Amino acid sequence: MDFYQGKVLRVDLTSHTVTTEPLNMEWAERYFGGKGLLFRYLWDCVPHQVDPRSPENPVILMTGPFAGTNVSTASRLVVGAKSPTTGILDDSYAGGSFAPEMKFAGYDAIIITGKAPQPVVLWVKDDQVEFLAATDKYWGLKTSEIEDALREDLDEEVKVLSIGPAGENLIPWACLSTDQFHKAGRGGHGALFGAKNLKAVAIRGTGSVSVGDARAFLADMRRIHREYVLTAFNLWANEEGTPILVDPVNGAGVLPTRNWSAGWFEGAGSINSESLLKVKVGNRACYQCAIGCRQVHEAGGVRGEGPEYETIALCGANCGVGDLEALMRFNRECDEWGLDTISCGAVVALAMDLTEKGIADFGLKFGPSEAYLAAPGLIARREGIGAELALGVRALAAKYGVPELGMEVKNLELPGYDPRGAFGMGLAYATSDRGGCHMRAYSIADEVLEGTRPPDTMEGKAAQVIAGNVSNGFIGQNFSSIKFSGIFCDFWAVTPEQLAQMFKHVWKRDFSEEDIMTMGERIWNLGRLFNLREGVEPDSLPRKLYARDSAFVDGPSAGKAIGEETFEATLQEYYRLRGWDERGVPTEEKLAELGVDVRL
Numbered sequence: 258m259d260f261y262q263g264k265v266l267r268v269d270l271t272s273h274t275v276t277t278e279p280l281n282m283e284w285a286e287r288y289f290g291g292k293g294l295l296f297r298y299l300w301d302c303v304p305h306q307v308d309p310r311s312p313e314n315p316v317i318l319m320t321g322p323f324a325g326t327n328v329s330t331a332s333r334l335v336v337g338a339k340s341p342t343t344g345i346l347d348d349s350y351a352g353g354s355f356a357p358e359m360k361f362a363g364y365d366a367i368i369i370t371g372k373a374p375q376p377v378v379l380w381v382k383d384d385q386v387e388f389l390a391a392t393d394k395y396w397g398l399k400t401s402e403i404e405d406a407l408r409e410d411l412d413e414e415v416k417v418l419s420i421g422p423a424g425e426n427l428i429p430w431a432c433l434s435t436d437q438f439h440k441a442g443r444g445g446h447g448a449l450f451g452a453k454n455l456k457a458v459a460i461r462g463t464g465s466v467s468v469g470d471a472r473a474f475l476a477d478m479r480r481i482h483r484e485y486v487l488t489a490f491n492l493w494a495n496e497e498g499t500p501i502l503v504d505p506v507n508g509a510g511v512l513p514t515r516n517w518s519a520g521w522f523e524g525a526g527s528i529n530s531e532s533l534l535k536v537k538v539g540n541r542a543c544y545q546c547a548i549g550c551r552q553v554h555e556a557g558g559v560r561g562e563g564p565e566y567e568t569i570a571l572c573g574a575n576c577g578v579g580d581l582e583a584l585m586r587f588n589r590e591c592d593e594w595g596l597d598t599i600s601c602g603a604v605v606a607l608a609m610d611l612t613e614k615g616i617a618d619f620g621l622k623f624g625p626s627e628a629y630l631a632a633p634g635l636i637a638r639r640e641g642i643g644a645e646l647a648l649g650v651r652a653l654a655a656k657y658g659v660p661e662l663g664m665e666v667k668n669l670e671l672p673g674y675d676p677r678g679a680f681g682m683g684l685a686y687a688t689s690d691r692g693g694c695h696m697r698a699y700s701i702a703d704e705v706l707e708g709t710r711p712p713d714t715m716e717g718k719a720a721q722v723i724a725g726n727v728s729n730g731f732i733g734q735n736f737s738s739i740k741f742s743g744i745f746c747d748f749w750a751v752t753p754e755q756l757a758q759m760f761k762h763v764w765k766r767d768f769s770e771e772d773i774m775t776m777g778e779r780i781w782n783l784g785r786l787f788n789l790r791e792g793v794e795p796d797s798l799p800r801k802l803y804a805r806d807s808a809f810v811d812g813p814s815a816g817k818a819i820g821e822e823t824f825e826a827t828l829q830e831y832y833r834l835r836g837w838d839e840r841g842v843p844t845e846e847k848l849a850e851l852g853v854d855v856r857l
């Protein structure tokens with residue numbers, strides 16, 4: 258079928274065997290691709306209640322139908338698994354050019370199970386698959402080093418998805434890296450690769466992706482790019498990128514500062530977009546992306562992409578660091594060792610807080626220092642203070658008897674928006690399908706960036722988190738589910754109606770906006786079933802972020818609090834609107850209405 262390659266590669270690392278099978282097109286029609294199809298395969302492939310770090314737990318690399326075509330921003334890769342960090346599903350996305358190369362090699366998905374007896378690199382060249390010994394040559398290399406080595410040894414054009422030493426040492430927030438700066442960051446997929454003795458997947462494809470009537474498709478894509486992509490609504494990402502968020506978020510008093518002890522950072526002016534533009538040296542783009550949001554900066558002897566907003570928030574303000582060069586070096590260290598910057602910034606900030614309060618002594622204080630810069634490497638190697646910091650926020654805070662200082666949901670460290678001044682984000686974090694994540698429902702757009710809804714009330718927020726407000730680029734959970742099945746990048750504020758125009762090319766039939774939103778809701782419910790099956794924790798938020806006695810005493814969000822009863826009532830309203838029971842379990846009626854094809 259056009260757009261799909263119709264083939265899945267299954268790899269068993271234990272026995273060094275591979276098989277191929279047809280892509281399940283019934284599932285593809287029901288769940289489209291990317292996130293949705295990934296969830297359906299995970300439901301099928303993950304043994305119930307499996308230990309996430311056991312060889313039986315698969316990790317799946319999934320593409321979308323548009324990967325390898327010229328549809329802007331849609332050549333992204335999603336990596337999915339039962340997360341070794343959260344114990345529930347995690348879908349993590351990376352740009353670059355790995356996903357189109359998978360399609361050119363002939364695969365929509367690669368399902369990897371087992372554990373290699375010795376470290377390996379999986380080398381896929383079209384239909385040839387090899388297991389390269391990695392112990393002596395590749396194991397231990399940082400992320401840019403392994404990419405360089407594999408390009409030199411295998412093929413100048415090879416695309417690499419790899420782990421750094423952090424993944425080898427099973428750090429809970431080890432990420433996957435591709436094209437040096439692109440990360441499948443959240444959920445510990447790097448640790449999953451490490452647990453499988455898998456250093457990297459290297460791929461090279463020489464095929465192509467059929468789009469059916471190429472002339473008609475290309476003409477329509479030219480129109481879509483002109484009318485919907487190359488507009489001011491998206492091109493802010495090219496000009497300034499996500500650092501543009503620093504000033505409005507700080508101005509609203511919701512920028513996590515010094516381990517979430519404040520929502521306003523006095524040093525933000527040194528790490529905001531204006532400061533980064535002074536050291537900007539160019540832009541880069543993922544495969545066939547017309548937006549090209551990747552900001553390349555050079556300062557303090559560091560040249561590279563980023564830091565993105567979330568890194569600025571967690572590794573900058575939340576660590577009390579307003580020194581741009583130090584922040585860029587910290588970011589680069591995380592990239593090279595293979596660490597997610599959100600979680601790494603969060604745990605370093607917690608260690609600083611514990612030290613400042615005299616609860617522990619990690620030699621870390623808020624602000625830039627040599628100890629701050631050394632932390633990522635120590636964590637990745639589990640050396641010195643890194644051995645304890647590698648516990649992650651939840652376990653580290655619990656170890657010192659202060660769980661209230663650890664800001665996480667379902668053991669995923671929270672990103673850069675404090676719900677005390679943007680209440681909707683509290684519900685978004687609590688109900689996210691992978692733990693503390695801002696990518697499923699971005700209510701900050703309505704509450705802070707556009708100011709279209711009051712930030713300090715929970716009224717209407719349950720519906721908002723579910724449905725979003727696509728007119729101003731705020732994605733809710735249902736729409737993000739189908740958008741990420743596309744797999745469209747966050748930075749194209751695409752609408753359901755625009756998705757319908759593109760989906761029509763794939764399935765040769767019309768889609769209504771309602772069809773699109775129903776698919777999204779179907780995928781969200783499928784994810785919920787998976788998480789319930791695997792024993793997901795109750796939906797909740799750190800008490801500090803909603804309790805009345807934890808409101809900020811100063812700053813723009815001073816005195817605001819969701820309140821315990823209001824938070825609980827809004828959660829119940831959310832379940833009702835979803836058609837779930839009071840425990841958050843989807844009802845049979847809802848599953849049947851949506852066409853979800855699995856049951857608990």
Ligand code: SF4
Pocket residue numbers: 330331352353494541542543546547548549550551746747748749
């Ligand atoms: S907008 Fe940026 S991150 Fe998204 S696909 Fe384009 S270049 Fe990649």
